[in-house]
Amino acid sequence: MKISRRSIDIAGLRDITQRRIPVLVADSHEPGPVVCLTACIHGDEVGGTAIVHDVFARFRRNGLQRGKVYAYPLVNSLGFENVSRFITADREDLNRCFPGDAVGSMGQQIARRLFDAIVKAGPDLVIDLHNDWIRSVPYVLIDPPQEFPNRKLYRQVLNIARATGLLLVEDSDVFHPLANTLAGALTGAGLAALTIEAGGSFAVVEDGVAAGTRAVLSALATLDMIAATDDEIAAGSRGAPLRYTDHPLCTTSGLLRFAVEPGQAIKAGQLLATVYSAFGSTEEKLRAVAPGFILGLEDHARALPGRAVIAVAESS
Ligand SMILES: [Zn+2]
Structure with missing residues (x-):
């Protein structure tokens, strides 16, 4: 080699x-x-x-x-x-x-x-x-x-x-x-x-x-290109692929606070995040469209209308 x-x-x-x-x-x-x-x-x-x-x-x-x-x-x-x-x-x-x-x-x-x-x-x-x-x-x-x-x-x-x-x-x-x-x-x-x-x-x-x-x-x-030990490689997975979505999008602007963590399993309708006004009143609650897993959360706290702030892997 x-x-x-x-x-x-x-x-x-x-x-x-x-x-x-x-x-x-x-x-x-x-x-x-x-x-x-x-x-x-x-x-x-x-x-x-x-x-x-x-x-x-x-x-x-x-x-x-x-x-x-x-x-x-x-x-x-x-x-x-x-x-x-x-x-x-x-x-x-x-x-x-x-x-x-x-x-x-x-x-x-x-x-x-x-x-x-x-x-x-x-x-x-x-x-x-x-x-x-x-x-x-x-x-x-x-x-x-x-x-x-x-x-x-x-x-x-x-x-x-x-x-x-x-x-x-x-x-x-x-x-x-x-x-x-x-x-x-x-x-x-x-x-x-x-x-x-x-x-x-x-x-x-x-x-x-x-x-x-x-x-x-x-x-x-x-692909039989390396001879790996069990602890070097993954056990593998079987199920159907989950479906990527960035919905729900924000429809308001304000300060974004998340109620979930990456990797967390979620149910349909579960609260994902809340958008607050500068005075602290609730502008919007973002809720899960379908069950699945949280892949990632936006790096910034700024919510804007139409903006994707969450990545979800939907299981249905
Ligand atoms: Zn990239």
Whole structure:
């Protein structure tokens, strides 16, 4: 097994510096699956970078049995340096730019370079590593069945997602148009892709990194690429995916106080949060639309009409 470093040129800047996406490659020199790991597409979501580091440290210690792993540990270095979700030069959300455009906007050009590099690697699986609100639990997000070009690919992604042992959530295009995310564009191109949200953004949250690393190692073990011990990998899950929603949205403005915690099971109609006026009177009570689990809570206390402040995985 050999680990090598390379880079993808992405953007020539005005000061004639060239920006690059760093690439780590672990090559077992044995035939087998190809897996790609992408991290920090949103520049303030840094936990995925640490997950890549920990997964590669594990390769150095224990090797890779077969196949190859390509990792892109810091996709959005421009956002990372500015502690911003966006490509800060033009405030674009890179994860809404895929599959990209070689002559499009800066975000679209960067997306195209990365997308082409991933497709050229010929991956059997792509795991895109993200982080969520500061107060959030790790979960794995897959596209809904209708987004897949065929049933076989959906089953393949569902099996890997279950193997991660994380709370399994299906994205809902009712609330979040999936078009132009990396995972969505790869799915559209007939490739197996899923997204892991590994706890809070901004700082490296170690329990989120541990959960994400375990999830990635579990996926690699499922593909027989590593020989993992039971304590390194997840036990896996079986049930149907839960459904992502950010409802109820706020309809008033004011100070937001939550009545629930991330990871908590909730019932339909349960009080989730209350919005107060500056004088302390109740403006609004947000109640659960359906039973499920709290995935995450907004980082700020500011409620505004139409604003999503809570992420819920609905079980019905
Ligand atoms: Zn993200």
